Amino acid sequence: MNNHVHRIAPPKRIHSIDALRGFALVGILLWHCMERFDLTLVPVVDNPFWQRVDTGVFDTLNFLFAGKSYAMFSLLFGLSFFMQMDSQASKGVDFRGRFVWRMVLLLLFGYINGLMYLGEFFVVYALLGLFLIPLYKVPTKWLIGLAVLLFLQIPAVISFVSLLENNVPNQPTDLVVEMNRLYETCASVFIHGSFADVIDFNLWRGQWAKVLWVFNNYRYLQLLGLFIIGMLIGRSGIHKDEVRMVNYSKLVLPYALAFFAVFYAIAYLLPYWGVKDFALRVGQTMFKTYGNLGQMMVYVCGLILLYYRYGGRKILDYLAPVGRMSVTNYMMQSFVGVCVFYGFGLNGAVSLNYLESFMFGIFFCIIQIAYSNWWMKRFYYGPVEWLWRICTWLCRVPFKRNTVKGLV
Template sequence: MNHTNTIIPKKRINSIDALRGFALFGILMFHCMEHFDLMTIPVIDSPIWQTIDNGVYSVISFLFAGKAYAIFSLLFGLSFFMQMDSQAEKGIDFRWRFLWRLTILLLLGYLNGLVYMGEFFVVYAILGIILIPLFKVPSKWLIIIAGLLFLQIPDIISFISLLSGKTPNEPSAAVSYMDQLYVTCADIFTNGSLKEVVEFNSWKGQ
């Protein structure tokens, strides 16, 4: 009698899928409220509807704005670990395969970014490369690195410098440049053609 080995796939973790669904729904809701790339709150003639509109915007911002992005980013890192760890148990080095997946993510994100400037997969693809060498780093060092990142040390230095009067309380050149980009893109997205939108997003929008 011949015996065949049955491969039993690992069960999906429902809580992770639920969190990912909440995060994606929250990001979609917030993008809808900010009118995707325009990020403007419309002025309504009726004071009542203006109040309702502002209230809905505030509620959506409170419920989803920061939380949804944070959860989705956390799950991106968790998915990376689960893939790498699962393959490591089988003796497979998954680093190059993961890098290839990031490359595909970068390409798809860039293409989507041609019509939607708020595309974030490009950022995930680029920052995801940092995860690969960190996979072998001991957990205690990862906790230290995470703690340092949470402290946002460059902002603390900038704040102390402002308090001491060593730095003028003015926007940096980078902030001024980004502000001007938003002014330019708002005009193009509102009044420009699809060709002009794609041309802007091909580089500056990214």
């Protein structure tokens, strides 16, 4: 019994890692506000000056967070997987079966979350996370090779080259057409429909639209690659040593900057090189995805250096509680976001421009940061994290900080 209690005791946290996860969640929220939680209506502002400001806000947040925040969150998902497996292995516990059950629970949480917001990603994480189990004991050199292959997105490369060589029509595939049709349908439902209409659409059609988006944009390849890299970071033990985290961040940062700059430059130059129509869409998505990996690593390395070497610890520690209760905060973002932007709520997708949407996002970020800091001083876990842990272990889990003496 003592071993069982010890196994479910609140784990020791690495605050810098939690801060990275909190930063990723802030970026996800701000970008979702620009996307209006999948209601991508383009606002028109009467004043030309404010129209430029509005467009500038969108372009800036697109550059800063689109594709980068989720990439960081995915990298940390792989690291968390390793940390859970390693922690239980040190106690003589094989966590693989329990992790499968944990992913089943995440799939359930994600589906419930997806009934409100079809753009949520826990369903995708749960399905792809299962691949980590057979990969857990694969030698490092093979995992590095596999991650590189996944990041190359070879199906996207083949598609892009075929479009350039006119081997296939330079137009969307049937699956892309179906995806676009579903997103057009959901726009009408989300603007004009009731809460029940939104739920009804997301029961199946919304889930299918999300799957098509992940497939058509080859995002499943990048996500699994990031899971693997996160797992390899854990395997190397870098996250356990402040000095190693700093040294590796200094080493990787210039390469990440160069990687980001080169591929973003290629993406923006494609139209000037005569690439157009669907080939341009495929090419820009592919090269920007490459560039996003570099930009994401710039953020990771920069934030680690800021945390440990350049006086940013006190500020970033405010983000750590946001990261510690990331599942709760992510689901809260979905619920509040659709209530603000959808027609059954405040209809913000129609009534708010990008600047106003950004201001709402900042306001809600401040609320989540304040609330998370208040909550984590009193409880070991966020509400959903606690429920997830109870369902994972099927036993009592300490919740309030004064319920189990000596646990920190």
